[in-house]
Amino acid sequence: MAAHGTDRQIDNIEFAVADIGRSKAFYGQAFGWSFTEYGPTYCEFTDGRITGGLTTEGQVRPGGPLVILYADDLAGAQARLEELGARIVRPVFAFPGGRRFHFQDPDGYELAVWSAG
Template sequence: MSTAGADRRIDYIEFNVADIAVSKAFYGAAFGWTFTDYGSSYCEFRDGRLSGGFTTLAPVSAAGGPLVILYADDLEETLARIETAGGQIAKPIFPFPGGRRFHFRDPDGYELAVWSSR
C-alpha cells in the first residue's frame, strides 16, 4: 500500500464493537462496505475511499470523540437504508450551511452523521 500523499491526512478509523458480525451486517447493508477478517477479534472495512477496523479487543465507548461524517448523494434513501439495517436516527434531516444532514446511531451506540449537498 502506498503512503504517497498521506502525510497529515486521516488514514484509518477504528471502532471498538461488541460483535463484529453485527457491525459487518449493519455497515454492509447500510453503506455497502466490504470486509476482511483478521481472526475473531479484528475485521478491516473498506468504504471504497477510506479503510478502518472493527475490534472486540477493547470495551465499546460510543460517547465522546470526533463525529464521523459520511456523504450520500440521496439523503432520504440513505436514511431509509440505515433504518432498515437496524440503525436509529438520532437527529432527523436538517439544513446546515452547505447542504443537509442527519445523525444516526449504529448497533453499538456510536453516533455518526450523513450529509448531502442536495
C-alpha cells in the first residue's frame, strides 16, 4: 500500500494465504501479476489496475479475500461505521505505509479501512 487511495473507495484486496511464495507463483503465472515484497509476512501485488496483498498474518478465509477501503480520516470512518452498527473486530494498528482497522458489516462480512496518515 505504497500510495494513498481515494477517500471512501475500495482501494485494496488482501488474501490471507498459507504460503506467499506459492501464491505469488500461482497468480503471477495465471494472471501476470507483479509483486513488491514488504517483509516475510506481506507481499503487495498489482495487476496493473488495482493493488492487493498476500499475507500470512491472519487466518486463511476460503470464500473470499479481505476488501480494504481507504479513508482520509481513519478515526472519522471508524466512528461513522460504529454509529451505523458495525462491529470493530481488529482495532487500529500500524503497518508500513499507514494504519488500519477491521470491522464486520451487519451481515458479518469482514472489511478493513486504512489511511496513510
